[in-house]
Amino acid sequence: LEKKKYIQKKVHFINRYRNPMTDEIKEHHVVDPPMVEPNKLTHIYTIQIKTDNRFNFYIDEDLVKSGTLLEHLHPAVNPPKEIYDVNDPKPEDWVDESHIPDPDATKPDYWDEYAPEIIADPNMVKPDSWDEDRPYYIPDPNAVKPEDWDDELDGDWEAPIVCK
Numbered sequence: 001l002e003k004k005k006y007i008q009k010k011v012h013f014i015n016r017y018r019n020p021m022t023d024e025i026k027e028h029h030v031v032d033p034p035m036v037e038p039n040k041l042t043h044i045y046t047i048q049i050k051t052d053n054r055f056n057f058y059i060d061e062d063l064v065k066s067g068t069l070l071e072h073l074h075p076a077v078n079p080p081k082e083i084y085d086v087n088d089p090k091p092e093d094w095v096d097e098s099h100i101p102d103p104d105a106t107k108p109d110y111w112d113e114y115a116p117e118i119i120a121d122p123n124m125v126k127p128d129s130w131d132e133d134r135p136y137y138i139p140d141p142n143a144v145k146p147e148d149w150d151d152e153l154d155g156d157w158e159a160p161i162v163c164k
Contacts, residue, residue, distance in 0.1 A: 009036045013047060013057060013065075015073060028073035030057075034064040137161045 013030040034057060036043060046058040049069070057065040070077050143159035151157070 009038055010034075011036055011045065011057070011059070011064075013055075015069060015077075017077060026075070028069075028075060028077055030065065030067070031072050031074050032065075034059065134164065136164060138164045 011034050013033065015028040015030075016025055017028060018025045036059060043060050044058075046061070048056040048058070050056075053069040055067060055069060055072075056063055067073075138161070139159035140162045141159075145157045149157050
């Protein structure tokens, strides 16, 4: 346990891993370790490591942290699939634009530059109850004036506008 400003204590879980190929030993620390409030009580710390590389961390039989050994340790037990190389330069002919126009692209023969974007359906009929004069936006009928609203300070209260 590590005392941190005498307010809280961080519980460390360190996994020491020996690479069987190189015999190199690395320490992997749990990401976002659990904290314990300092008091004069005795606590029981339990870590349960399962065969599928998941772990559960308990303090006084309460689950405080869970995760996998492959994803929730730093540095990761398994390295990332791609490692970004800061020294790798871009090729000389690299273009940063997100869209590159194709100089050989042509519109099809049937393309009509002046055709409308939306073609009205000739078979579509408005329902009899359709009201052309009805506004698209109306004041919210369910809105309630807040209790702490003061007309003198805040002005006249108006309900928010909603789509009808």
